[in-house]
Amino acid sequence: MPVTSPAHVLIVEDEPKLAAVLADYLRVAGYIVTTLADGAQVIPFVRQTPPSLMLLDLMLPGRGGLDICRELRTFSELPVIILTARIDEIDRLLGLETGADDYVCKPFSPREVVARVKAILRRAGGANATASGAAASALQIDPQFHRVTLDGHELRLTPIEFRLLHLLHVSMGRILPRSFLLDNVYADHRVVTDRTIDSHIKNLRRKLQDVRPEGEIIVSVYGVGYKLEI
Incomplete structure (x- = not known):
């Protein structure tokens, strides 16, 4: 070996x-x-x-x-x-x-x-050779047609859920603070609270888990925000 x-x-x-x-x-x-x-x-x-x-x-x-x-x-x-x-x-x-x-x-x-x-070295090691390609094929996001598929299954997302997932996806593995998500997820820049983002994340997680029950794709970092791990 x-x-x-x-x-x-x-x-x-x-x-x-x-x-x-x-x-x-x-x-x-x-x-x-x-x-x-x-x-x-x-x-x-x-x-x-x-x-x-x-x-x-x-x-x-x-x-x-x-x-x-x-x-x-x-x-x-x-x-x-x-x-x-x-x-x-x-x-x-x-x-x-x-x-x-x-x-x-x-x-x-x-x-x-x-x-x-x-935890980070495990992701970077097993993931370096395969993660970017595997993750890209596992989760497909098409902003033009507002279409998302996970493991070949299409997800029906609200506009806010779609933007949240897209933001997390383009920053795969990195923590996005709630303040960043609040500033970037609402097209009309309305004033909302952290709890509103948390509620959307909860709904998004449920839809992701309907396709992939095992593991946690959207990871919470207590007191800071969220990151995506495929």
Whole structure:
């Protein structure tokens, strides 16, 4: 049987104790770990030695995490989990411009971080070779004719449900904050609440589950928003 190398996780965190704890937990879980404390070192390191995933703090000496993430997305799809205490700004942090895949708020459990790392690497690994093609064939969205099929079955969606699914589909695997969905799903830009979006998501999930009962295609990220996983 072929032997696969352990995934390499890059921790970018300037709090030495926190970085050390995360590194210990990840090594016990079987990962190769590198830690950096200076934001200015990150992009050169990633270009020279691309890791499998990066845990990225926002407040760093040398260069901030947001700037790092934005530049990273100009040349790499490296999965990024943001480490942040800035909960009030999370919508902006996870907007499409930053390209972050997930976030964890401080203080957090190292076990939770390891679980998030495993989940994202599982998707990126099994999914890299087949996910984009398989997902594209499993879920077909035709904006011109307002037509959606899942696993060959046509879904009857309302205009709002269609726009929600389309927004999630074009950002497959990334978290879309509720504020982003609210701003983009209503053509007339009417004022609605988060609960309205949640209600539409609930109805959309039910229609998707009628075709594919197993698993959860639209995943909730508590306190932030939703992402699509086919």
